[in-house]
Amino acid sequence: MSRRILVTGGAGYIGSHTCKVLAAEGFLPVTYDNLSLGDPARVRWGPLVEGDVRDAAAVARAIADHGAEGVIHFAADAYVGESVADPARYYDNNVGGMIGLLAGMRTAGCGRIVFSSTCAVYGDPTTLPISEDTMPAPVNPYGRTKLIGEGMLTDYAAAYGLDFVALRYFNASGADLDGELGEDREYEPHLIPRAILHLLGHLPDFQVFGSDFPTPDGTAIRDYIHVADLARAHVLAVQRLLAGTGGRRIFNLGSGVGHSVAEVLAAIAAVSGRPLATPTGNRRPGDPPQLVADVAVARDDLGFTARHSALRDIIVSAWQWHVKTHREAVSS
Numbered sequence: 001m002s003r004r005i006l007v008t009g010g011a012g013y014i015g016s017h018t019c020k021v022l023a024a025e026g027f028l029p030v031t032y033d034n035l036s037l038g039d040p041a042r043v044r045w046g047p048l049v050e051g052d053v054r055d056a057a058a059v060a061r062a063i064a065d066h067g068a069e070g071v072i073h074f075a076a077d078a079y080v081g082e083s084v085a086d087p088a089r090y091y092d093n094n095v096g097g098m099i100g101l102l103a104g105m106r107t108a109g110c111g112r113i114v115f116s117s118t119c120a121v122y123g124d125p126t127t128l129p130i131s132e133d134t135m136p137a138p139v140n141p142y143g144r145t146k147l148i149g150e151g152m153l154t155d156y157a158a159a160y161g162l163d164f165v166a167l168r169y170f171n172a173s174g175a176d177l178d179g180e181l182g183e184d185r186e187y188e189p190h191l192i193p194r195a196i197l198h199l200l201g202h203l204p205d206f207q208v209f210g211s212d213f214p215t216p217d218g219t220a221i222r223d224y225i226h227v228a229d230l231a232r233a234h235v236l237a238v239q240r241l242l243a244g245t246g247g248r249r250i251f252n253l254g255s256g257v258g259h260s261v262a263e264v265l266a267a268i269a270a271v272s273g274r275p276l277a278t279p280t281g282n283r284r285p286g287d288p289p290q291l292v293a294d295v296a297v298a299r300d301d302l303g304f305t306a307r308h309s310a311l312r313d314i315i316v317s318a319w320q321w322h323v324k325t326h327r328e329a330v331s332s
């Protein structure tokens with residue numbers, strides 16, 4: 001029988017891609033999602049349990065009913081700007097979600113978890129690339145809620161014997177290499193899908209947020225990692241926990257290469273074959289100038305190296321998926 005993993009947020013972007021890879025690796029992913037942002041149509045590789053991670057009793061039931069041996073916890077709110085405007089929502093869902101989930105796991109006797117953390121825990125670091133031993137100093141409520149989540153894992157591990165792997169992703173991007181899944185949100189805040197939706201005529205007001213950063217071309221630099229690579233890293237983390245070979249660890253997940261907003265837009269124009277006019281607006285509050293991962297620890301300890309995260313590969317997969325899914329707006 002396939003080993004079962006409860007995947008909170010499995011109806012979302014990274015969660016659904018991870019369920020697909022889990023199934024390909026012989027696991028049965030049991031999606032646990034309240035569908036606040038998720039889409040049930042993306043739950044195709046295992047059952048869907050509709051529920052909220054803040055509901056400890058429902059989490060415990062889902063784990064027991066499905067015999068889950070571990071949890072991958074994606075369910076959260078994850079927009080930096082929204083977290084600044086409405087921190088209560090973030091503390092409620094992201095910290096409250098951790099409280100409920102970990103309580104439910106304890107009740108059900110499930111002691112292994114892979115946690116979606118973020119490079120936002122680092123804030124605005126001065127030394128690049130960013131290694132895991134950089135002192136966390138988040139600059140927005142979203143990053144602070146994720147750092148609290150990491151702290152809870154450390155404390156629960158010490159007190160209750162929980163085993164965990166926390167993965168600090170840099171910029172998740174791209175679409176499933178078979179074209180089955182992609183990045184599709186009701187409100188889309190991220191650079192690559194926004195630029196593509198703009199080119200396809202679905203988003204009129206696209207602009208570059210700031211060209212006065214202390215970077216070579218003045219636009220902000222990020223480390224983009226393909227969602228297929230992220231998904232594979234989660235499977236490695238789960239396998240590590242199930243094997244009992246050294247959890248309680250934190251890993252960066254990135255490509256190790258930084259690209260500026262201007263470089264990303266040039267790549268989108270090249271892949272699409274369309275000129276992309278890029279008006280420049282103000283900086284977005286809370287955006288650090290540069291975030292690039294040091295990937296050595298994930299490579300040497302987790303055995304993870306990004307394979308699909310060359311910028312062009314990311315853009316090609318995203319472009320193809322959006323063209324297929326959204327098509328051209330009638331009047332662009």
Ligand SMILES: NC(=O)c1ccc[n+]([C@@H]2O[C@H](COP(=O)([O-])OP(=O)(O)OC[C@H]3O[C@@H](n4cnc5c(N)ncnc54)[C@H](O)[C@@H]3O)[C@@H](O)[C@H]2O)c1
Binds near residue numbers: 172
């Ligand atoms: N997208 C990125 O670039 C990025 C970067 C770093 C970290 N992360 C983290 O990865 C995780 C997944 O991100 P994503 O981009 O796939 O987001 P997403 O919004 O596509 O998916 C989140 C899913 O969680 C569900 N959910 C939210 N609150 C819930 C709750 N209380 N109970 C049950 N389900 C709930 C939503 O319905 C949705 O399906 C998040 O934890 C996010 O913080 C994302």
Ligand SMILES: O=c1ccn([C@@H]2O[C@H](COP(=O)(O)OP(=O)(O)O[C@H]3O[C@H](CO)[C@H](O)[C@H](O)[C@H]3O)[C@@H](O)[C@H]2O)c(=O)[nH]1
Binds near residue numbers: 170
């Ligand atoms: O329309 C847009 C959208 C974005 N940007 C810029 O493009 C870069 C990347 O922005 P994204 O919104 O795609 O990604 P972020 O780096 O802001 O966010 C990512 O990193 C965050 C941590 O800092 C969180 O983890 C978040 O979930 C994750 O998507 C930023 O400089 C942003 O200002 C634009 O210029 N125009």
